Amino acid sequence: MSQKKKQRLVIRTIILVVLIAAVSYALYNNLTKDSRKALKVGDKAPDFVLQDMNGQKHRLSDYKGKGVFLNFWGTWCGPCKEEMPYMVDLYKEYKQQGVEILAANVGESNFLINKFIKSYDLNFPVLVDKSKDVQNAYGIDPIPTSFFIDSSGTIKKIVETTMSKEDIQNLMESIKP
Template sequence: MNKKKRRLMIRSVILLILVSAVGYTLYANFTKEDRGKLQVGDQAPDFVLKDMDGNTHQLSDYKGQGVFLNFWGTWCKPCEREMPYMNNQYKKYEDKGVQILAVNVGQSDFLINSFSSKYGLEFPIVVDKEEEVQNAYGIDPLPTTMLINPDGEIEKIITGTMSEEDIIEDLESIKP
């Protein structure tokens, strides 16, 4: 009788562990969209990336300024359409305390430089070779832009192409 109780107890523990594992797996799969995604009002995660000239850009260095943080790729047609608009506004807003940072997601220097030269881009293009920043920000799809206010909080998240009017409005909204 004692052996039977022990066997029942062991089987019950194993069953409980299996049910817990299945329950956790289901929970993790159904809530993965909500986890790791940044939302409006969240503090923007700090990062350090190098631009095409080898200069280091750390997000926290721009505290007190608005940051228009654009994630893009050279193959992305919507990115290609909005980059000239961003470039048109870059110099106007840099003097007003708003920085434009374009984060390329893991492409070669050759492709980035070719794209930048083709459109005469002047704003800093930083490269996320390991896609760590893209993952930290939960970026998908491209282009995605995060508007970061002078306090370092995410003010707005934009996915898809923007018109030049949209960009001006967005830059105005994060001006110190």
């Protein structure tokens, strides 16, 4: 066998092994997805630390004593674009009543996030989960997903769909300290 044929055989074998590993991982991940611990209403919200777009760190546990509306979103997400103006409007009122909004973007570039912030005039902390560690800890799928967390850190409601302004307002009322 010539040297070139041996090299091609080795390269093809490596590619085949990588493909088999990727398919196996995908199958395993999908088959075990339901057995992994999913967060539910009544659970303690997992603590995390994420930076906002100004480099300031936000730790969920620092908001103890306040209600927290934790929203996972993306700039490409149509329902997210629909909800953001409601969140902006309600934040002004509810921040004074002890309810914070933390909007966690999942894995996008600062350029896209900043463009979105300016377009929607966001007035609440926009956190960046570039590594998607927090997204994974919270089991986020699909986006948008929102967690309404009371002042003791307990999850009171999980919403995995688009919300109306009234929905958001009622849920923010329910987590006021």
